[in-house]
Amino acid sequence: MRLLGAELRKLNRPLMWALVVFAAAFCVMLAIGAANNARLDLHDALREGGARAVPNRLAAATVANQLSPGAAGAEAAGMMASMPGAFLAAMLAGGHVGGEWTGRTLKNVLAHNGYRGRVLAAKAASTWLALVVVVVVCWAVLAASGTLICRANGLPHATEPFSTGLSHSGAQLARALLVLAFFAVVGLLAAVLTRGTVGTIAGSIAAVVALLALGTLPTVGKWTPATWVEAWMGFTSGDRTLSTLPDNFWSRFTASGAIPGHLFGLAGMAGAVVVPAVVAWQVFRRADVV
């Protein structure tokens, strides 16, 4: 726990706070965009009436429900358990893990604690905890701003009970924990292999993009982490609509079609966390540090 405390203390740095601000701003911008789209659609529906009126009113109500304080957590969790989270995790791992090689500070760490497995575990755990903090901050920011954004755009009040939204958010946040762990260990492995900040960022992003590309292949798609993330998080397959607030930036890049169930996703994600962690440990345990 002392070692984890040291790693968390290192995270009190400008990079971490910049990423938190970036993630929160990204969520608010999406909320503003979705609310504005819903307002325009609603305006058209009221003016024109006809067949579009009902779905447009439903879309506006959906946005209002998504941005209610209780349900906003599901948005934050969905964002962070998809591409924006993968991007943030890559940046964080680049600075927090790869930066130990670039800044030549890893030798200090190992001089004071030669148990390399513990050092790696503390790096992964602290990266994961930082990503969880980002989700919570995004939820708080969306909860605080969502109602105002809806009101400013003249959207109807949220109809969903607070407890329903909160329950959905809790479930999505709990699921996102595993996906964030996956992103953290991908960053860890990239750092151990590339031994530098830039390499870690590039390697992490390249790995996620490659997995998404593999996920589109009909023969192997089901057996890739891209599909497991989709299954575990319950992201709608092939979701390419922007008419409401998107709850992820993942399924729009994967193939549409039947998604395996949660359990299949859970088993796959568990493996996807363990395998990179074991490979990182095997590489790091005997590596020379300069």
Added chain:
Amino acid sequence: MGGETRIECRGLVKRYGTVTAVDGIDLVVRAGEVFGFLGPNGSGKTSTLRILAGLASATAGRARILDTALPDPAIGARIGSMIEEPAFYPWLTGRANLEVLALTGPALPRAGAIDAVLDRVGLAEAADRKAKGYSQGMRQRLGLAAALVRDPEVLLLDEPTNGLDPAGIRDFRALFRALAEEGRTVFLSSHLLTEVERVCDRVAVVHRGRVVEQGRVADFVGAGRDLEAVYMNLTEDLA
């Protein structure tokens, strides 16, 4: 200088691919000694220090510190090291850097150890400034503080006086002697031969990964010879 053995290398070899950096080094360093490790650039000094500090593994041979065969993950808590240029987290203060390193390993041997070591290396006044604003000399002082913070029995120092002004070099020289008098072992590599001559009890000259001469400084110098002349003769003869 007949203290117990603190550092021992036997046939130590380190290869990087086809390059042999350390080629069978044999060394014994005893308690209470300041031991100088001399050699030209690329002679294998830093590679040897990295193996002793647990940052690299030996290709062959064996090394022991404090009667513990290396590599041993627990040894870090008993030795202090400063290998190559000291590096720190620039967004943290000097004190916070030491606090983070203290948390990284086992609990420090006594309360107030960080303040005491900052005072000992002459960095107490600048301790609460961000490390990114430190001069090279201040980074060297902070590096030495990081090596000393666990009150180690053995210190491994690679070019510890790099970037120090004359007053800093004098301070470090006095500190190394004081540490040796406390019974600690100081193993240092340096290019500053006059400094080595002043502070070290024994030296080893390493060339192309091998120890070509070792002994007491007093045996090398005298009769109109200084350490620099001896060193130049040894390394030029073998070049």
